[in-house]
Amino acid sequence: MKLVTAVIQPHRLDDVKAALEAAGIRGMTVSEASGYGRQRGHTEVYRGAEYTVDLVPKVRVEVLVESEAASTVADVVVQAAQTGKIGDGKVWIVPVEDVVRVRTGEHGAGAL
Amino acid sequence: MKLVTAVIQPHRLDDVKAALEAAGIRGMTVSEASGYGRQRGHTEVYRGAEYTVDLVPKVRVEVLVESEAASTVADVVVQAAQTGKIGDGKVWIVPVEDVVRVRTGEHGAGAL
Amino acid sequence: MKLVTAVIQPHRLDDVKAALEAAGIRGMTVSEASGYGRQRGHTEVYRGAEYTVDLVPKVRVEVLVESEAASTVADVVVQAAQTGKIGDGKVWIVPVEDVVRVRTGEHGAGAL
Amino acid sequence: MELDSGNAAWMLTSASLVLLMTPGLALFYGGMSRAKSVLNMMMMSFGAMGVIGVVYVLWGWSMSYGTQSVAGIFNNPFESFGLAGALLDGDGNYVLNGFNYPVVIDVAFQVTFAIITTALISGAIAERVKFSAWMIFAGIWVTLAYFPMAHMVWGGGLLSGSENSLAAAIFGVTDGAANVAPLDFAGGTVVHINAGVAGLVLALIIGKRKGFGKVPMRPHNLTLTMLGAGLLWFGWFGFNAGSAFAADGVAGLAWVNTTAATAAAILGWLVVEKIRDGHATSLGAASGIVAGLVAITPAAGALNPVGSIALGIISGVACAFAVGLKYKLGFDDSLDVVGVHLVGGLVGTVLVGFLSTGGSVFFTAEGAFGFGGLDQLWIQILIAVVAVVYSGVITAIIAIAIKATLGWRVSEDVESAGIDLAEHGESAYEGISAGRIATEVK
Amino acid sequence: MELDSGNAAWMLTSASLVLLMTPGLALFYGGMSRAKSVLNMMMMSFGAMGVIGVVYVLWGWSMSYGTQSVAGIFNNPFESFGLAGALLDGDGNYVLNGFNYPVVIDVAFQVTFAIITTALISGAIAERVKFSAWMIFAGIWVTLAYFPMAHMVWGGGLLSGSENSLAAAIFGVTDGAANVAPLDFAGGTVVHINAGVAGLVLALIIGKRKGFGKVPMRPHNLTLTMLGAGLLWFGWFGFNAGSAFAADGVAGLAWVNTTAATAAAILGWLVVEKIRDGHATSLGAASGIVAGLVAITPAAGALNPVGSIALGIISGVACAFAVGLKYKLGFDDSLDVVGVHLVGGLVGTVLVGFLSTGGSVFFTAEGAFGFGGLDQLWIQILIAVVAVVYSGVITAIIAIAIKATLGWRVSEDVESAGIDLAEHGESAYEGISAGRIATEVK
Amino acid sequence: MELDSGNAAWMLTSASLVLLMTPGLALFYGGMSRAKSVLNMMMMSFGAMGVIGVVYVLWGWSMSYGTQSVAGIFNNPFESFGLAGALLDGDGNYVLNGFNYPVVIDVAFQVTFAIITTALISGAIAERVKFSAWMIFAGIWVTLAYFPMAHMVWGGGLLSGSENSLAAAIFGVTDGAANVAPLDFAGGTVVHINAGVAGLVLALIIGKRKGFGKVPMRPHNLTLTMLGAGLLWFGWFGFNAGSAFAADGVAGLAWVNTTAATAAAILGWLVVEKIRDGHATSLGAASGIVAGLVAITPAAGALNPVGSIALGIISGVACAFAVGLKYKLGFDDSLDVVGVHLVGGLVGTVLVGFLSTGGSVFFTAEGAFGFGGLDQLWIQILIAVVAVVYSGVITAIIAIAIKATLGWRVSEDVESAGIDLAEHGESAYEGISAGRIATEVK
C-alpha cells in the first residue's frame, strides 16, 4: 500500500476532493499547513513596522491507496489542483507497510 | 524503525495516550486534522442558506517505534481508539530510515 | 528521494529555515503540532480547578530532498534546532517513491 | 426659556449611545464575514465614522436643518457651513431648541444618525470593494442621499408634516401643520429604507462575489456578531428613546416599545427557523434583534406596548423569510441589508398606519381600539415610496459614476486571497492556524 | 407635581445600562464555556431577552406592582395586563411616580432586571440542556419565581417594609411602615439569591455534564469573559445607582460604593488565588468583579465607602473559596452561579446587618461607629432565608415538571460533539482549526 | 441651592462611561499583543481597577481636592481620608458642588480618571513585567504622580488658574484668579502627558522585550483592538463632555468637538499610511481614533468645531509618524504610549494656544478670527513642560526603586513561552491550534 500526500493551494481542495471521489477514492485526511518555496510571501505593516510573511497557507491531503493505484491517484490530484501558478504545491508517494481500520481491526486493502 | 500514524476520533485521544504509556511508549506527536470518509458530515443553516460540512474533526497521532514494536503499537492504538462507530479512523505503518534526537544528536533506537 | 520530517520547538523555526536556505534547500512545508514526551507540561488553574496540559506546542517541518542529501539535511536541522534542553524534538527520514510538482507535472528530482 | 438640564443630559447620553452603534455594527457585520475579510468589513464602518464625522460638521447639519430650504429637498449647505452661526446667539450664549436644550447637542445627536445610516449600507457589498471607492462613496452618498432625506422628513421638508410638505398638499393645513402628518419617529425612511435601497442598488451595480451561492461563505465568528447585536440594541435606546428629544414619557414609551418589539422579533425569527430549518440559530436571534429594532424605529412613539409586540413578531417573521430572497433573485446582498433594513423599515413604516394609537386602521384618534381611518396608512405608504424612489435614483447615479471612473471591485485574486491583505495590508488574526507562524528567536 | 427630567434622564440611562448587562453576561458565560457550546450558552441569555421582553409587558409588571396584592406574594396579573391603564392617566398624560418621572420608565427599568436575573441561572446548567426546555423554563420561572419575589420585596409585599410585611409583624408599624425595614437596595434577594438558588436546584435536578470533574472543561476564550465582566460592571451602575430612582446623592453614593466594593473584591479574589494556587488569574479578576458587584447590590445605598471596601474584600474571598465547593459536593454548577451569586448575594444581604450606617451591628442609627443593635441583622437574615426557601421550592417544582414532560437533557453524543451543532445547527468559529475547512472555488 | 438633577444625571452617566474606558483599553491593548500575553496585558488594566478603586476612596480624593494644599502640589491625604467628611454636611445631607450636584458624584467621576490614566501606562511595558511589580507600581504611581498632578491642575494647585498658581505669578491676578489661566479641559496634562511620560520612563528603565525589532510581534487579534477603540470613543464622551460638569452647551460643544477631531484624526492617520506604506490599515484607524481623542482632550471646550477638525488632522498625522520613532531611537514602548498619548497630549495642549476661541494665536478674546496674543500659548507650553518634568522625575524614582527591590522583569524563558502561563497560570484560548488539546472522554 501507499500513502499519497499532497500539499496544495487551499482553494483547490474542493476540486481535488471531487476528482478523488470521481476516481473512486472513498476517504482522505486533510490538514492545514504553511508552505515556503518559490511562491513569494507578502509584507504587512503595523504602525509603520513591516513584517514579512513568507509562509503561505496550504492544505495537506493524505490518501491511503493500494500500491497499484498510487500513481494514478497522484495524477488525479495533480490535475485537479493545478492552476499553473507558482505555489501549486507538491504530491509525493511513500510506501506503507500496513493499514488498519480502527472500527473493525481489518488490515490491508480491506481497511481502506 | 517505523512510524505508526493514527487518525482517530478526537475524544479518544486521552485513552490512546494512556494506552501507549501503559505499553511503554514515551513519546508521540499529535496534530489536528479533518477526515473525509464513510462518516457523514452535517448540515448548517445560516440565514436560510445551507452549508454541508463533510470534513469532520479528527486527531492525528504519530509514534516513532523500533521496527519490531510497530504492529503491537498499532494494535494498542486500535484497541484504545475503537468505539465501533463509523469514523473511528485508520492506523498505518511507514518504514523509517533514521531517527535523530535533536537535543543530543543521537541516532537510531537511542533517539526514541 | 526522501522526506525529512522534523518536530522542533516553535521558536527554533526561524533558525531552521535560515539554515536550510543556507544549505540550498528551496522549499519546505510547515505545520503545527503538539508533542508529548520527556518534556514536562504545566498546570493551569481555573476557579480552583487544576488542569494538566501535557501536550506542548511544537512545529513540524517537512522537507523533500534527493536521497543522498537526506542525512545532511537532517544534520542541518538538528544543528539549527538544538538548544540542549529537553523537548528539542526529533528528526526522521522516510523513503519517498516519487514526487510531482503540481504546477508542471514534473516528476522526481526536478519537482523539488 | 431656561436650559432643561435633564433633557440635555438624556440627549448627550443618546448621542453617545447612537455613536456606539457604528462600532457595534462593525462587529455585527465583521463576525458574519469571512476571517480573511473581517477587517475590511469593519473598516467600512470605521471609515464612515471618519468621513462623515468631518463632513457633517462642515455641511451636513446645514444641508439638513435651517431656514433656506431648496424646494423642501435640502437646505442651503452654506447657511451654517462649519456650524458657523448655528450654535451661539449674538451674546455668545448657546441657542436652545424647542425642548430647551442647546442646539449643539442636536448636532451631536444628528451626526451619529448620518454615520450609522451610511455604515449600514456596507453590509450589502461585503468582501469585494476597494476601500478608497467606499470612502468616496460614503462622502458623496451622505451628502446627496442622506442629508436631503433628513431634511425632507425631519427638517420641515417634503416628507414632513410642515405646511410645505406633500402631506399638507394632500390633507390640507391647520395652524401651519398638515392635518395628517406622516409618522417617522426615529428614522424608518431616513435611515432604514434609505440604507436598504442603497444596499440593493449597490449590490446590483457592483455585482456578486466570486462564487456567491456556490461556495461556503459562513460567518467566521458568531460571538462577534452576537456582541454586535447586543451593542446595537443598547445603542438603539439612544436612537429611539432619544428621538423623543426629551427625558419624558414619550421617551419612556419609546424605550419600552423598542424592547417589546425587539424581544418579539427574536421569537418571531426563531420560530420561523425552528419550523423551516429545524434549528433556532444564534445568527437568527442576532438578526431578529436587528429586525425588531429596525421595524420599531419609525413607530416607537406611536404605538402601545402590545402593538409593539405585534409589530415585532411580524417584522421578525417577514425578515426571516426576506433574507432568503437574494438567492432566488440572484443578487449578492451579502449581509442582508435589503432583507433586514429595507424590509424591516417598510414593515415598520407601513404598520404605523395600522397600529398607531393616534388614528389608524386599528385605533381611533382617541386611542381606543377601533377603525381610525385610512389616512395615516396612505401617507405612510406615500413617504415610503418617495423614500425608495429618491434613494434608489440618487444611489444609482453615484454608484454608476464611481464604477465608470475609479471602479468598485478588487480583482478576483484579491477576493480569493482575502481583501484584508490586499486593501489593508493586514490580517485579523495571528497564528499558524491561519496558515501563518510568528517565530521568535533570531 | 412636575416631571423631573433629570431623574427621568438618569432612569432612562439606567434602564439601558441594565439591558446591556445581559449581552455582557452572555459574553462572560460564553467565554467560560467550551468552543463547541459557546453559542448555546449565549443563546440562553439572548433567548431570555426574547421571552421575558414579551412576558414582562404582558403580565410581568402587573404581577410585580399594583394595588391588588394576593397575600403579599404577587399582584393580580390582570390588573394592568399588557400595561393597560398603567402608563397614562385619564387625560392621556403620563403618570408620574414618587420620584417625579413617568411610570413607563419604571417599566423600562424593571423589565431589564427580570431578564438578567433569569439569564444568570443559565450558567449553572451550561452545555447540556435543550434550548426549547430552557425557553419554556425561562417563561415559567420568571412568572412564578421572579415576579412574586419582586412583588414581595419591592412591590410592598411580604418581604418589604410595608405595613403588611413580615417586618411589620415582627417589629411593629409606625405611620404605615415597619419600624425596622429589611434593606435590599438593588436586588440581593430578588436577583442574586433568587437566581443562585434556582441555579443550585437546576444543577441538582438536571445532573452533571458527561465527564464533569474528570475531563478538562477549560474556558475557551478568556478575552470574551473579561469583556463580559467589563460590560457587567458598566451596566451594573444602572442596576445599583439606578436603584436610587433619582439622580441624587444616594445614586452617587451607590455608584461609589459599587466601584469601591468591586475593586476590593478583585483584590480579595486575586490574593486568595495567589496564596492558594500560586497565580492571580484573569478569570479570578473577572470573577472577583462579579462577586463584588453581587455583594454590594443589596447594600449599595446603605453603607459608606470604607464599609463597601470591607464588604468587597469579604465577598471576593468568600466567593473565591465557594466556587471550589461543587467539586467536593459533586454537583455541576458549571459556571458557578451558586458560588458567586448565591454566596455573594447572601454575603451582601447579611453584611448589611453589620455595616449599614443607619443602625446595624457596627453603626448606630445616627451613622456613628458603634453598636446599633441586632434588629437589622435579624430581618436581613429572615428575608434571605425566605428568599432561599421560596425560590428553591418553586424552582424545584418547575424543573421536575419539565423533566417529566419535555425532558431537559440533550443526548450524550450531542454533548460530546457539541451542543451548538445539535441544538442550533451552527458552529461559532469557521476554520480548519476547528476541524473544518471553508473551500472556495468550484 | 437646589440639586440640579439633570447635571447629576449627566455626571453619573459620564462617570460610568469613563469607567468603561478601562475595559475598552484592555481590549485595545490586548488585541495588539501576542496571543500568549493577551491576558497579562488585560490584567494590567483590570488590576489597576482593583488597586485604584480602593486607593482612591482611601486617600486619592483627599490628595487631589480639599482645603489643605501642600505648596500647591498635593492636598493633605488625611483631610478626608476614606471620604470621611467629604460627602455629607452636618445635617447628613449630600454636599452639593458649584454645579449643584452632589460632591459624591464628583468622586465617582474622578476615580475613573485615576484608573484609566494608570492603566494607559501599561501599554509601554507589555509582555515582560511581573504582575506583582505592576500592581505595586500602580498603587505608588497613582499616589505620587497622578493625585498631585490632578491637584495641581484641577484642585487649585500650581498649574491651575488659582491665585496661588504659576499662571497667577506670571500674569497677575484679578478677583482671585490668574489673568491668563492655563486650559486643560479634560486632562491633556494630568492624563495623557502624565501617562505618556511615565510610559517612556518605564520603557527606558525596564528595557526591551527579547527580540524587539527583530522578531515579529504582530497584533494577534485586530477585531479586539477595533472593539476597544470603539468603546474608548464611546467612553470618551464621558471624559470630555463630562468635563463640563454640567449638561449644558459646553458639554454639547465638547461632544461635537470630540467627534469632529476624532473623525479627522482617523482620516489624517489613514492618509499618512496610504501614502507612506501603501495601505490604510485598520490598526491605523483604531490608532487614529485614540490620537484624535487624546489631542482634543485638553481642548474640547475651548475650540470651535472647525478648529477641532484641524486639531484632529494634525494629531492624526503627528502620531502616525511618532509611533515609528521607537524603532529609530531603540526603546520598546510596546504599544506606543509615547507615540500616541505623550505626542497627542502635547499636540492638544499646545494647539490650544493657537486655536482657543477665547484668545490665542488665531482667535481674539472675542472669538473672532485674528491674532489674540501669545499669552495662552506660553502658559500652555509651561504647564506641558512642568507636567513632563514632574511626571518624569517621579516615575523614574518609583521605577528604579522597584527595579532595585522586587525587580520588574520576568525571565527570558517566560517571555518566550508567554507571560500568561507563567504569571497567571492561564492561556487565553483553548484549542489544539495553540498547541493544546482538550480531550473529553475518560
Ligand SMILES: Nc1ncnc2c1ncn2[C@@H]1O[C@H](COP(=O)(O)OP(=O)(O)O)[C@@H](O)[C@H]1O
Ligand atoms: N522541498 C520541499 N519539501 C517539502 N515541501 C515543499 C518543498 N518545496 C516546496 N514545497 C511545498 O510546495 C509548495 C509550493 O512550492 P513552490 O516552490 O512555492 O511552488 P512550485 O511547487 O509551484 O514550484 C510550498 O509552499 C511548500 O508547501
Ligand SMILES: Nc1ncnc2c1ncn2[C@@H]1O[C@H](COP(=O)(O)OP(=O)(O)O)[C@@H](O)[C@H]1O
Ligand atoms: N483512504 C484514506 N486515506 C487517508 N485517510 C483516510 C482514508 N479513508 C479514511 N480515512 C480517514 O479515516 C477516517 C475515518 O474513515 P471513515 O471512512 O469515515 O470511517 P471508518 O474508517 O470507520 O470506515 C476519515 O475521517 C479519514 O480521516
Ligand SMILES: Nc1ncnc2c1ncn2[C@@H]1O[C@H](COP(=O)(O)OP(=O)(O)O)[C@@H](O)[C@H]1O
Ligand atoms: N516516539 C516518538 N514518536 C513521535 N514523536 C516523538 C516521540 N518521542 C518524542 N517525540 C516528539 O519529540 C518531542 C520532544 O521529545 P521529548 O521526549 O520531550 O524530548 P527529547 O527529544 O529532547 O528527549 C515531543 O514533544 C514529541 O513531539
